[in-house]
Amino acid sequence: MTVADYGLPFNPAAFVSRTAPASLAEAEPGGLGLVMIHSNADRMSYAQIQGRNEFKFTVCELQDA
Numbered sequence: 001m002t003v004a005d006y007g008l009p010f011n012p013a014a015f016v017s018r019t020a021p022a023s024l025a026e027a028e029p030g031g032l033g034l035v036m037i038h039s040n041a042d043r044m045s046y047a048q049i050q051g052r053n054e055f056k057f058t059v060c061e062l063q064d065a
Contacts, residue, residue, distance in 0.1 A: 004054045013044040
């Protein structure tokens with residue numbers, strides 16, 4: 001998947017994920033998108049090209065042998 005915008009430069013691939021909540025009771029709404037991407041992505045890359053942020057991540061499905 002590729003996500004692109006013209007916002008301020010921000011490298012989601014270098015973002016240090018916060019610790020996921022231990023339980024649903026400890027969870028707060030919002031702020032877990034990058035945590036989920038970092039937990040599940042097989043590859044991530046970021047580039048800023050002509051003022052445009054481009055973040056790519058890949059999640060590969062495991063195939064049965």
